[in-house]
Amino acid sequence: MSVYKLFNSTESKIQYSLFTQDAVEWLRTIHDGSVDLVVTDPPYESLEKHRAVGTTTRLKNSKSSSNDWFEIFRNERFEELFSEIYRVLGKNSHFYLFCDQETAFIAKPIAESVGFKFWKPIVWDKMKIGMGYHYRARYEFILFFEKGKRKLNDLSIPDVLQVPRVYRGYPTEKPVELMEILVKQSSSETELVIDPFMGSGPVGLASLQNNRCFWGNDLSSNAIEVTEQRLNALKFK
Helix, strand or coil: CEEEEEEECCCCEEEEEEECCCHHHHHCCCCCCCEEEEEECCCECHHHHHHHHCCCCCCCECCCCCCECCCCECHHHHHHHHHHHHHHEEEEEEEEEEECHHHHHHHHHHHHHCCCEEEEEEEEECCCCCCCCCCCCCEEEEEEEEECCCCCCCCCCCCEEECCCCCCCCCCCCCHHHHHHHHHHHCCCCCEEEECCCCCCHHHHHHHHCCCEEEEECCCHHHHHHHHHHHHHHHHC
16 A cells, blocks of 8 residues: 655655555565665664563553554565665665664674675764663664765764654654754755655655655554654645
8 A cells, every 4th residue: 555645845846655565575666776865764673672671661552652563674684675775776875774783783794795885883872861771772873884986965974963862752763853964964855765664754754854755664554644644744834
């Protein structure tokens, strides 16, 4: 099932499309080399371990959110995911993957094996302490990959991004301000940004607010509903 909408800004017409499908299957419907940037935050497997030992507040039905916990994307599927992302990206483009420190060690060599160049882990400093026992969590990694060669738009941006985390939002919601940094760094106006695990749509908001096109996908019908409402609300600002 897919949902299609057209966003009209004052300067131009910016297109966005939302889909609810398995991420890999969705990527297989996209033409080779047709995407300019991928920014995504998959529900990685180690989240289940954190839930089991109580180092995350996100339960199956979280008291801090009305949204159910999402379906986990298994580590064993990273190779097919990264292969499809590499295929759909244009010749000179970037790919950002949100993950924890455990998943980073698994994802990096797999992404390199399908053709990506790994530049570095960017650190997202959430500026507020989180859950945990052995030094409580305050940061998350954003793995920065490249296909071909593309220059960042602003070379003054550091590799530690200080943006406050979203409190009591959608499960593992990321701030739009954080996504804006990545979108503005690695794409140009009217280019196509996609997110195969879009959640509540912060990548979409960052893209549309900066005159990019956006395609988003998520297995959750609730994610589709929340994201559509947020994107539609931009028309009234």
